[in-house]
Amino acid sequence: MRSRSAWLLLLLLAPLVRAAEPSYFTRLWELDEATRRVKFAFTPYRTTYIMPFTSNSSPNSEVFREADPERTLMRSEAVFQLSIKAKLGQDMFGGPVDLWLGYTQKAFWQLYDIDGSAPFRTIDHEAELIASVRTRFRLLGFDGRFLQVGLSHQSNGQARPLSRNWNRLVANLGLERGPFSLLVTGWVRVLFDPGDNETPGITRQLGYGQVQGFWFHKRHRVGLMVRDNLNFRFNRAALQADWSFPLFARIGGFVQGYFGYGESLLDFDHRVGRIGVGIVLADWY
Secondary structure, three states: OHHHHHHHHHHHHHHHOOOOOOOHHHHHHOOOHHHOOOOOOEEEOOOOEEEEEEEEOOOOOHHHOOOOOOOOOOOEEEEEEEEEEEEEEOOHHHOOEEEEEEEEEEEEEOOOOOOOOOOEEEEEEEEEEEEEEEEEEEEOOEEEEEEEEEEEEEEOOOOOOOOOEEEEEEEEEEEEEOOEEEEEEEEEEOOOOHHHOOOOOHHHHHOOEEEEEEEEEOOEEEEEEEEEOOOOOOOOEEEEEEEEEEOOOOEEEEEEEEEEEOOOOOOOOOEEEEEEEEEEEHHHO
16 A cells, blocks of 8 residues: 555656756767767757847957058947857767867957948858767866867958968867866867968967856856966966846847957957847757
8 A cells, every 4th residue: 555655656746856957068069878869960069149239348450451551440349159060970989989070150240330331350260070088087076078189270261461260189178067067178289381370379379278167057057268378478368258048938148248369360469358248049058
């Protein structure tokens, strides 16, 4: 009789018991069997957002003067980012290794420059080939989710003198603890000709890595990115903070602030102070 009562109680409570949801990195990189998807399907990568209005306290007009001495920039512009990835190979070499192709586009649009026909100021394109190794270890109370090694090519697709591009060998370490996710990234510049260099000194400006943290609570996400070249005589740093929050079923609100160097390739050696508001695709963060 007691066993029947226990089973009845479990049946009644079953709809109220929620299975533990996979972590942010587990969903993003399909790290367990429950999140594995069909290969070649496009899935979210970095945050995809649209900020119709941003204000930049120090637009980099000087970089355009060589091509157009009369060119000026408006402080207000629109910024949007699209980022997707696709899995090219799964469980490669008989081990926990997946191969991914990633693409991120970030555009800076002088939308409110009506007299100048609202041109795009610059558009950064980044293509990546990433080998992701699923890991299981503990480090300072964090769960080690993955270790990645990849090749990145980033370019703004413009003609000289505004052309900018560089190639990097990139390594990522993904750590998580409860609602907090930490991504530690390091890179080294590769495959470039010093005599034909469109971004001289870019590693001196951006350093050799950055740290990103994400905190989640009831569909709210707070993100923070910190980067520093660790050169105290010629210090260059960047700080990006953003907040995503629910608005509608598939759309969230988005607020972002960026302060420092390297917001775009065109501004890799120029300090920016920007704050913007917009929307984010809620399924993509």
